[in-house]
Amino acid sequence: EIVLTQSPGTLSLSPGERATLSCRASQSVSSTYLAWYQQKPGQAPRLLIYGASSRATGIPDRFSGSGSGTDFTLTISRLEPEDFAVYYCQQFGTSPPGYTFGQGTKLEIK
């Protein structure tokens, strides 16, 4: 089973700054199978990025995803106040089949 490790655990930044979140897989993951989510307190996760780099419907272009193999990155170019939340990466596996998530990165206001 592939394990996803996100870093850092907590990232403290100010609005307007650039955020770079990392997701490392224990084995190579097809880019097609890598996604990112945002979750705010008391809310369900929201899909941001699928296929490692494709933005989901309605997601602002300040969010971008990149990476391949075992290393993937979510970048938020200029932080807005509403971007402070917890972010999860997710991979779809075929053996065993199903979805697994990283432990999350909390993006907090500095």
Added chain:
Amino acid sequence: QVQLQESGPGLVESSGTLPLTCAVSGDSISSRNWWSWVRQSPGKGLEWIGEIDLSGGPTYNPSLRGRVTISVDKSRNQLSLSLTSLTAADTAVYYCARNGPFSLENWGQGALVTVSS
């Protein structure tokens, strides 16, 4: 815009069975082939429970296999989850989701389930 709404008992007894339903509105459940359940324990991360392929059948997380059943009722436009032999470790917020391309595109607001001893 599709909307998903989970419902079920907020409190269930240890060793009992949890029944949850997910009502789909704004679109037909047949609009996508795959639908999933995910849970999140208090203060913890996300755990995928399983999914159902409307053209095939269900696939479950191996860690829950034997205790979980996912089904769909196309006539009612709803998804169902049953989880048996409950313990305190099953206390969580349970979400239903519509699958996208190897991702979970649309989510319900979640239903908090507490397992009491």
